[in-house]
Amino acid sequence: MDDEFESLRASAQEALRVRDLSAVGELLAAHDPPEIVRLLEQEPHAADRAVMYRLLDRESAMEVFELLDTGMRAELIEGLRDEDVALIFEQIDPDDRAQLVDELPAGVAKRLMQGLSPAEREVTLSLLGYPRRSIGRYMSPEFVRLRPRLTVGDALTHIRHRGADAETIYLLPVTDDARRVEGVVGLRELVMARADETVAGLMVEARTVRVTDDAESAARRIVEAQLLAAPVVDGEDRIVGIVTIDDASRILEEADDEDAARQGAAEPLRRPYLTTxxxxxxxxxxxxxxxxxxxxxxxxxxxxxxxxxxxxxxxxxxxxxxxxxxxxxxxxxxxxxxxxxxxxxxxxxxxxxxxxxxxxxxxxxxxxxxxxxxxxxxxxxxxxxxxxxxxxxxxxxxxxxxxxxxxxxxxxxxxxxxxxxxxxxxxxxxxxxxxxxxxxxxxxxxxxx
Amino acid sequence: MDDEFESLRASAQEALRVRDLSAVGELLAAHDPPEIVRLLEQEPHAADRAVMYRLLDRESAMEVFELLDTGMRAELIEGLRDEDVALIFEQIDPDDRAQLVDELPAGVAKRLMQGLSPAEREVTLSLLGYPRRSIGRYMSPEFVRLRPRLTVGDALTHIRHRGADAETIYLLPVTDDARRVEGVVGLRELVMARADETVAGLMVEARTVRVTDDAESAARRIVEAQLLAAPVVDGEDRIVGIVTIDDASRILEEADDEDAARQGAAEPLRRPYLTTxxxxxxxxxxxxxxxxxxxxxxxxxxxxxxxxxxxxxxxxxxxxxxxxxxxxxxxxxxxxxxxxxxxxxxxxxxxxxxxxxxxxxxxxxxxxxxxxxxxxxxxxxxxxxxxxxxxxxxxxxxxxxxxxxxxxxxxxxxxxxxxxxxxxxxxxxxxxxxxxxxxxxxxxxxxxx
Missing domain, CATH: 1.10.357.20 (SLC41 divalent cation transporters, integral membrane domain)
Structure with missing residues (x-):
């Protein structure tokens, strides 16, 4: 696995050196986004990073972008043409967008926000309204909630209709009329149940986090309890978003990064070592x-x-x-x-x-x-x-x-x-x-x- | 949230002090396993930890057990009666069982292994056959695999029949006749698709890890790529198990623990600070x-x-x-x-x-x-x-x-x-x-x- 990656890296560097861009493009097209991310993280020249990123097809570009550190994201954004930036900015998840706004120069961020559709802009602004370092900044406002009296069959139909944009459908919050969380049900339980059972009969107590909770401690609770996701609620227990375990793991990795750096009397680097x-x-x-x-x-x-x-x-x-x-x-x-x-x-x-x-x-x-x-x-x-x-x-x-x-x-x-x-x-x-x-x-x- | 926990802790300590065990039992019954775990981790007296653990009902006891550090698990096991231990040992997941065998005195481990049903024993022994620190020790051998030609409807029926014991059904490996991994499909994609589509049409390329890979680097690849789970394969790409993101996060936390301790010139503690x-x-x-x-x-x-x-x-x-x-x-x-x-x-x-x-x-x-x-x-x-x-x-x-x-x-x-x-x-x-x-x-x- 590691040897394969080394040979990918060597070929990419050689192709970049001789400026054979179509060879670079083919190499990138033949590999997964996580491998491309590693490649970008180990490329010391900013110009070559930008070249590689621009050679990605649109779908890979989006997926790679979502896997990058915030520092790298800001750098790539600054190197792209405005139209490309606007396109990325519109298509990434609202939580990633909120992170990016913090990272970019204020002028750029403002222009990008203006380019969004009113609905997307509102969603992003709502996330930006929560304090820095709170879990509200990292949650996704896109989730599917169920009502307790639904049958399993109706719940699955509802999920099929509403699930396309949701961050996850593996954990589904169950709420009352006032959007207060009454419990959660896993997609696994719905799939395994008979179609005429009710959501209320399958749901279990929700382990929620408060939207203003410190992001690190909320993330740690999610990972320690081995939850797939947790509903995020406001002061009155009304649901405002959802945090998935992969977002939580990422928050913890960043926090551990910071702790490790501080223990060695340095501030954490915002981006991979060789690219700094x-x-x-x-x-x-x-x-x-x-x-x-x-x-x-x-x-x-x-x-x-x-x-x-x-x-x-x-x-x-x-x-x-x-x-x-x-x-x-x-x-x-x-x-x-x-x-x-x-x-x-x-x-x-x-x-x-x-x-x-x-x-x-x-x-x-x-x-x-x-x-x-x-x-x-x-x-x-x-x-x-x-x-x-x-x-x-x-x-x-x-x-x-x-x-x-x-x-x-x-x-x-x-x-x-x-x-x-x-x-x-x-x-x-x-x-x-x-x-x-x-x-x-x-x-x-x-x-x- | 934290204040609530503090009051739980204070009440529990007071009830333990006056030996009011029914009050302790009621307190524990009213709280979630993750909170009980925190309570155990912050209780400095081993005797009081044992008392609390024994007061849990069977279901909570199992769930709490699975959330504990390996060091704490071994301690609790040693404090329980043999029948209780055998019961826990039989009911926990095979991967947790393999970890525990490493942790317990050899005699105890051997006796427990002999008490298992032949099928469970075989599964556990197969995990113990992989090198220490390899991902094979941490994977679950219980998964549901699909065939590419299945329709979505048939696949869901298959999952309903076979899914009860599986570690996860959110990511389903798709394999050929020789158990070689051809791809993976998410439960999300199956639920969102029409019943007459085929698994082959929905599956995507699998990101697998090799069973002998170092556990930490395999776990990091899973978390970085934000995968829900990854199939674990042998040298010939045949599936032997599955690792979920929550197991991966836990492996990373332990590795970061060890790194943090070593940076400070100490070996990591095997259990929470106050209980050491x-x-x-x-x-x-x-x-x-x-x-x-x-x-x-x-x-x-x-x-x-x-x-x-x-x-x-x-x-x-x-x-x-x-x-x-x-x-x-x-x-x-x-x-x-x-x-x-x-x-x-x-x-x-x-x-x-x-x-x-x-x-x-x-x-x-x-x-x-x-x-x-x-x-x-x-x-x-x-x-x-x-x-x-x-x-x-x-x-x-x-x-x-x-x-x-x-x-x-x-x-x-x-x-x-x-x-x-x-x-x-x-x-x-x-x-x-x-x-x-x-x-x-x-x-x-x-x-x-």
């Missing part, structure tokens, strides 16, 4: 790096305070990277675990004390193990007093780092910030400075400096 | 921490080499944590981005040179920005020569760290190891040692030591 310009990558990292470097000036100041001690026993300097590194690693471990547990909803902001108490104990056990080892090694190489300094510092530093690493993401969540903002490197920097203080305080006491 | 014993958390971290601490001994040795230089200019020691920290952060950023791009399939092992070249440029630009700042500050506080040392060191160190951070995960992938194993902290430790060498070499040259 070097300066785009720099931009995603430079702010964090500067913030961290400026915070690290703290360590210079701490060491400045202990400069006299250092002059007296230069050997102390040898262990600085080992101790700060261990503190950073211990803090990073705790932060990573807790951030992930928060993302999965396994712990809540109010569990902060329970989490801190676990991490105190975990940090102490880890510190005791490393400390014993450090004591033994440093005693052998230097002397027992120096061994005691290293050993005790490791115990104290690991306990503190684990506690801080575990508590920081919890505090971030409590003030409704992204827990991943207090990322691993941020915690490392904090641990660097505190571990130096602990180190020199213990050293001056034990070595009598 | 303190020593379990220690176990997930201690090996990595020891490996990193032992590698950090390298920094002690490097500094030992330059001890004389340090004694001459103690001020050099003040900047050690700042420089190693910045190198570590730069390396971490590159490693995180590249690891994620590898996980998403955006870059391949053979792109190692392209990735390294991008990171050389990104690292140089970042280093130049930080270096200018460092030069200015250090020149003001100390003198221009010292400023030049700090500035030049930052340029060199950032360039090297980004390159190494970007290349390491690529090299890991090239030798078929998990890229996240060369995790952020591992790269930080490596960068610590090299940045110290660079620092002291530049310092001795410029300051003429």
């Amino acid at each position: 310009p070097v300066l785009g990558i720099v931009r995603s990292r430079v702010v964090w790096l500067l913030v961290l470097a400026v915070s690290a000036l703290l360590t210079v100041q701490v060491l400045g305070v202990f400069e006299a001690t250092l002059e007296e026993v230069v050997t102390l300097a040898l262990f600085i990277p080992l101790l700060t590194g261990t503190a950073g690693n211990t803090g990073a471990q705790a932060a990573t675990t807790v951030t992930r547990a928060l993302a999965l909803g396994e712990v809540r902001a109010r569990d902060v004390l329970a989490v801190a108490w676990r991490e105190v104990r975990v940090g102490f056990v880890l510190g005791a193990l490393l400390g014993l080892l450090g004591f033994a090694l440093a005693s052998l190489v230097f002397d027992v007093a120096f061994g005691a300094v290293i050993g005790l510092t490791l115990v104290a530093v690991c306990t503190l780092a684990a506690t801080v690493g575990g508590a920081m993401p919890m505090l971030a969540r409590a003030v409704r910030a992204d827990p991943a903002v207090f990322s691993t490197p941020f915690i490392s920097t904090f641990c660097d400075a505190t571990s130096l203080i602990i180190y020199f305080v213990i050293a001056t006491r034990i070595l009598g400096l | 014993p303190v020593l379990g958390i220690v176990r997930s971290r201690v090996v990595w921490l020891l490996v990193l601490a032992v590698s950090a001994l390298l920094t002690v040795q490097v500094l030992g080499v330059f001890e004389a230089t340090l004694e001459e200019v103690v001020t050099l020691a003040l900047f050690i944590p700042l420089l190693t920290g910045t190198a570590g952060n730069t390396g971490a950023q590159a490693a995180t981005t590249v690891t994620r791009a590898l996980a998403l399939g955006e870059v391949r092992a053979r792109d190692v040179l392209a990735v390294a070249w991008r990171e050389v440029r990104v690292g140089f630009v970042l280093g130049a920005l930080l270096g200018l700042l460092g030069f200015a500050l250090a020149s003001l506080v100390f003198d221009v020569a010292f400023g030049a040392v700090i500035g030049l060191t930052l340029v060199a160190v950032c360039t090297l760290a980004a390159t190494v951070g970007g290349a390491m995960p690529m090299l890991a992938r090239a030798v078929r190891a998990d890229p996240a194993v060369f995790s952020t902290p591992f790269i930080s430790t490596f960068c610590d040692a090299t940045s110290l060498i660079i620092y002291f070499v530049i310092a001795t040259r410029i300051l003429g030591l």
Whole structure:
């Protein structure tokens, strides 16, 4: 499978190099949209991406477009002629259209919106009316709802009439006269049932999400409960849309992307790595790096305070990277675990004390193990007093780092910030400075400096 | 929604505290399986989890069981009476059963397998015959296949007869006499079509996965292509099972869990954070921490080499944590981005040179920005020569760290190891040692030591 893709990629690149556009077109026509998406994602030259995209037939172009990242979509749109753009914009799903409006320059978005039919425009505007990052932005307003008193036979007829434009017909919300959700029924249950049974007899309790719910947590509930789709309701339980599991999976992948990037002190790239310009990558990292470097000036100041001690026993300097590194690693471990547990909803902001108490104990056990080892090694190489300094510092530093690493993401969540903002490197920097203080305080006491 | 859950949790904990089991039972009966799962995941006492689980009625117990992590499943199984276990084991899906066999002590698993009906045992054994981490372990062997010449009416009748036990009937593989996959058709298309159309006229090309494919990459292809399900085929394209998007999403969540943990230098927890014993958390971290601490001994040795230089200019020691920290952060950023791009399939092992070249440029630009700042500050506080040392060191160190951070995960992938194993902290430790060498070499040259 992967080898096949490699040979497709090699042939496409060769054909692009010699500008044999009809060969490129034939290659693309012979492959599935997901493979074409991979090809576009791994093509480093923007011009070649645009060429390939323009060579797709209309149907593939639409399907490929729906599978692309938002950043790539905006780039392709900007490279196309206005008529082509208007055509794509009209034909994609309303939820994809709402995402795209956020992505495009305001002028372009406005012109495109004006080109829509009044009905399509209204649908899109209604999605844009929900807050950014709410599930309302990602839902589809096109669904088929059933009434509870319908027979199965009539329900299937209704679905055949109304189902063509719907996002999904595999999960069908059952509503009352006021569009309030009374339950859901799966197409599977309808197909398996006798034609004279009623929808009310087959429907089960609906697991709905609120239209203003945070998109990530709503998506996670859908995926965790292994639902095919979930009705989206307003404050009065009236249905306004539907979210399918494939949309939910995509939302989660983007959220996990963001978390992964933040844990590494970078902002997520909006598009595939190889298609992002070097300066785009720099931009995603430079702010964090500067913030961290400026915070690290703290360590210079701490060491400045202990400069006299250092002059007296230069050997102390040898262990600085080992101790700060261990503190950073211990803090990073705790932060990573807790951030992930928060993302999965396994712990809540109010569990902060329970989490801190676990991490105190975990940090102490880890510190005791490393400390014993450090004591033994440093005693052998230097002397027992120096061994005691290293050993005790490791115990104290690991306990503190684990506690801080575990508590920081919890505090971030409590003030409704992204827990991943207090990322691993941020915690490392904090641990660097505190571990130096602990180190020199213990050293001056034990070595009598 | 979240407040409701909090009040459920508070009531459940209070009822457990006073041992009012009928109240606990009523609370559980009034809530959905996904909420009960959350409740179990946030309950820190194993005994109380077991009590709650035993109070569920049979149907909820089964549904809750299927939604739990593998670690939690094994724990609950071990706490139940043998008859209850045998009942659960017989009733869950074959793919869940195969996962559970891996999780349980060998003796328990063997006894349970013997209790199965011969047919169920055979199905389970066939899944266990595929390698660990292959998609074969996660697929369902229960599906409904159609023949191309069937009419839509006959196909629907066939589905009604055979569909009850199938994992899904929303995607139906179409096969020839030798069970080779010729295409797939959605239940949606069948329901929307006229009864006299044929399956062959409605079917589309199948996107299949190979039974021995790595589970994570197969799952990612399914989610990225937004498929409801994919047929799983053997080496001769014969169908052996089916994987649904909800199984695929679950595989991806577990893989992302593992990546997130590894990035923070810990092994993933097998179960929710609050339900993992303190020593379990220690176990997930201690090996990595020891490996990193032992590698950090390298920094002690490097500094030992330059001890004389340090004694001459103690001020050099003040900047050690700042420089190693910045190198570590730069390396971490590159490693995180590249690891994620590898996980998403955006870059391949053979792109190692392209990735390294991008990171050389990104690292140089970042280093130049930080270096200018460092030069200015250090020149003001100390003198221009010292400023030049700090500035030049930052340029060199950032360039090297980004390159190494970007290349390491690529090299890991090239030798078929998990890229996240060369995790952020591992790269930080490596960068610590090299940045110290660079620092002291530049310092001795410029300051003429």
